[in-house]
Amino acid sequence: xxxxxxxxxxxxxxxxxxxxxxxxxxxxxxxxxxxxxxxxxxxxxxxxxxxxxxxxxxxxxxxxxxxxxxxxxxxxxxxxxxxxxxxxxxxxxxxxxxxxxxxxxxxxxxxxxxxxxxxxxxxxxxxxxxxxxxxxxxxxxxxxxxxxxxxxxxxxxxxxxxxxxxxxxxxxxxxxxxxxxxxxxxx
Amino acid sequence: xxxxxxxxxxxxxxxxxxxxxxxxxxxxxxxxxxxxxxxxxxxxxxxxxxxxxxxxxxxxxxxxxxxxxxxxxxxxxxxxxxxxxxxxxxxxxxxxxxxxxxxxxxxxxxxxxxxxxxxxxxxxxxxxxxxxxxxxxxxxxxxxxxxxxxxxxxxxxxxxxxxxxxxxxxxxxxxxxxxxxxxxxxxxxxxxxxxxxxxxxxxxxxxxxxxxxxxxxxxxxxxxxxxxxxxxxxxxxxxxxxxxxxxxxxxxxxxxxxxxxxx
Numbered sequence: 001x002x003x004x005x006x007x008x009x010x011x012x013x014x015x016x017x018x019x020x021x022x023x024x025x026x027x028x029x030x031x032x033x034x035x036x037x038x039x040x041x042x043x044x045x046x047x048x049x050x051x052x053x054x055x056x057x058x059x060x061x062x063x064x065x066x067x068x069x070x071x072x073x074x075x076x077x078x079x080x081x082x083x084x085x086x087x088x089x090x091x092x093x094x095x096x097x098x099x100x101x102x103x104x105x106x107x108x109x110x111x112x113x114x115x116x117x118x119x120x121x122x123x124x125x126x127x128x129x130x131x132x133x134x135x136x137x138x139x140x141x142x143x144x145x146x147x148x149x150x151x152x153x154x155x156x157x158x159x160x161x162x163x164x165x166x167x168x169x170x171x172x173x174x175x176x177x178x179x180x181x182x183x184x185x186x187x
Numbered sequence: 188x189x190x191x192x193x194x195x196x197x198x199x200x201x202x203x204x205x206x207x208x209x210x211x212x213x214x215x216x217x218x219x220x221x222x223x224x225x226x227x228x229x230x231x232x233x234x235x236x237x238x239x240x241x242x243x244x245x246x247x248x249x250x251x252x253x254x255x256x257x258x259x260x261x262x263x264x265x266x267x268x269x270x271x272x273x274x275x276x277x278x279x280x281x282x283x284x285x286x287x288x289x290x291x292x293x294x295x296x297x298x299x300x301x302x303x304x305x306x307x308x309x310x311x312x313x314x315x316x317x318x319x320x321x322x323x324x325x326x327x328x329x330x331x332x333x334x335x336x337x338x339x340x341x342x343x344x345x346x347x348x349x350x351x352x353x354x355x356x357x358x359x360x361x362x363x364x365x366x367x368x369x370x371x372x373x374x375x376x377x378x379x380x381x382x383x384x385x386x387x388x389x390x391x392x393x394x395x396x397x398x399x400x401x402x403x404x405x406x407x408x409x410x411x412x413x414x415x416x417x418x419x420x421x422x423x424x425x426x427x428x429x430x431x432x433x434x435x436x437x438x439x440x441x442x443x444x445x446x447x448x449x450x
Contacts, residue, residue, distance in 0.1 A: 033265035040256055041270050048255070049248040064251055065258050072263045132242055151243035154407060157210075176204035183235035186242060 025084040029075040067092040135185035147178035209417035245403045357423040370405035397429040
């Protein structure tokens with residue numbers, strides 16, 4: 001369940017599971033690498049998928065590593081007000097965005113509008129339909145990040161605008177742009 | 188005339204996503220809905236965008252390879268610490284084709300039964316969810332084909348109850364956040380079943396995949412504090428278009444104990 005703002009809710013079973021995971025976070029903060037390994041196992045798939053969708057396959061492994069190393073270093077600041085998964089997810093988003101904003105790749109890709117040229121109308125040939133994940137990966141960086149944050153991860157435009165330092169209107173228009181491109185690639 | 192229609196379409200095309208996300212002011216929303224009545228182009232594009240949104244909500248995470256943890260462990264000064272069960276091994280197991288020995292796959296369904304029992308016992312509104320009366324087998328105990336049918340029937344029964352509740356609440360335009368939480372739990376169970384021998388049956392597999400899609404949409408509703416009626420309507424329409432409820436009712440496995448699905 002991808003829920004940046006979700007908590008354990010009212011279900012005691014879920015709350016109990018979160019308490020166990022919270023115990024691992026406390027132990028890891030005290031230096032227990034085995035507890036940290038358990039946290040990694042629990043969350044690696046989600047973080048790696050987030051990194052892959054936002055930054056591409058080629059950067060996903062390194063970004064995932066950086067997120068978990070940063071989490072290890074900052075665990076002492078995790079106070080347990082939110083679930084560990086929520087805290088980690090936000091840390092990951094911030095790190096990925098900071099990395100992408102500082103990369104020359106982003107500037108190069110944003111300079112042109114190659115995504116629109118790249119987008120052929122393939123609906124008449126479903127056999128050629130691109131894998132949806134691959135199509136997300138080929139979106140222009142800005143549109144891709146907003147699409148992943150809004151439609152996949154469930155953030156609101158106001159949150160995205162704050163994270164990316166853009167206006168709400170820009171977030172909305174980039175989301176629309178991403179969807180308009182992706183609609184051509186539904187298998 | 189055609190120019191006018193084109194201009195209108197262009198004006199609204201740019202705002203289709205805002206409509207889909209229920210972010211148009213009420214006045215503009217009404218005007219757009221009036222426009223939709225006559226504009227085939229906008230209607231078609233809106234459906235395509237809706238499909239993109241649904242597909243995005245149903246994306247599944249993939250685990251990284253083992254080298255990723257190895258580097259993390261090294262960088263945090265704990266090179267000797269390994270994962271009890273490598274992440275990619277778990278992923279490979281999920282992706283692996285159904286294999287020859289059903290007893291090897293008992294764990295997933297046992298976990299499903301245990302999860303279902305846990306949810307059934309602990310949920311705050313037990314009157315709305317059927318509680319299972321089947322004990323989960325001990326880990327490592329071989330499970331018969333009947334046990335898989337039991338797990339499937341229980342899951343279909345619970346999910347049917349959930350979806351019926353959702354449909355009733357969706358008619359009012361608002362859905363209780365707890366329905367979303369249950370949908371998340373049912374989504375987990377659905378994915379466990381998709382990884383079990385139960386999904387060897389192509390018809391059931393298709394049904395489970397459609398259930399996964401709809402449950403993912405419902406589970407996503409409470410994530411947004413302003414979960415709106417467009418998103419509720421999106422999930423409701425998916426439920427109807429997939430004809431999930433009638434299909435679930437007709438696909439209850441033969442030989443299922445009569446008590447299954449009863450509260």
